[in-house]
Amino acid sequence: MKPARISKLHMRCTATACRKRFKGREGDSCPRCGHAANPNPWANRKPWRAQLCYCDGMWWSIRAPHKVGTGDCKYNAKRHNEEQVEV
Numbered sequence: 001m002k003p004a005r006i007s008k009l010h011m012r013c014t015a016t017a018c019r020k021r022f023k024g025r026e027g028d029s030c031p032r033c034g035h036a037a038n039p040n041p042w043a044n045r046k047p048w049r050a051q052l053c054y055c056d057g058m059w060w061s062i063r064a065p066h067k068v069g070t071g072d073c074k075y076n077a078k079r080h081n082e083e084q085v086e087v
Contacts (some may be wrong), residue, residue, distance in 0.1 A: 010043035 013020045013030035020032045021040060030037050053068040053075055069076045 010040040011037040012040040012043075013037050 007025045008023055009025060011022055011024045011028060013022075013033060013035055014037060015030065015033050015035040018030055018033040018035065020030055021043070022031060022037070024037065026039065028037055029035060051067050052065040053073055054065055055074040066073060
């Protein structure tokens with residue numbers, strides 16, 4: 001069992017050959033090679049959160065997040081347009 005990390009800050013190893021991504025704190029070293037690690041700004045920003053939808057259109061769960069416009073999502077523009085054409 002892995003030890004629990006105190007922080008959920010996304011880190012990336014600075015060694016070009018390693019570039020391991022892991023969660024840790026400022027000043028932590030890479031668990032694989034021991035080099036210094038810097039915070040990963042892209043992963044910490046979480047830009048994919050803007051594309052999540054929580055509508056109840058997906059079959060597996062009412063509150064399960066999914067990407068906007070996929071499958072039976074209520075915000076699927078293609079599905080919405082096809083329903084208008086059929087009527």
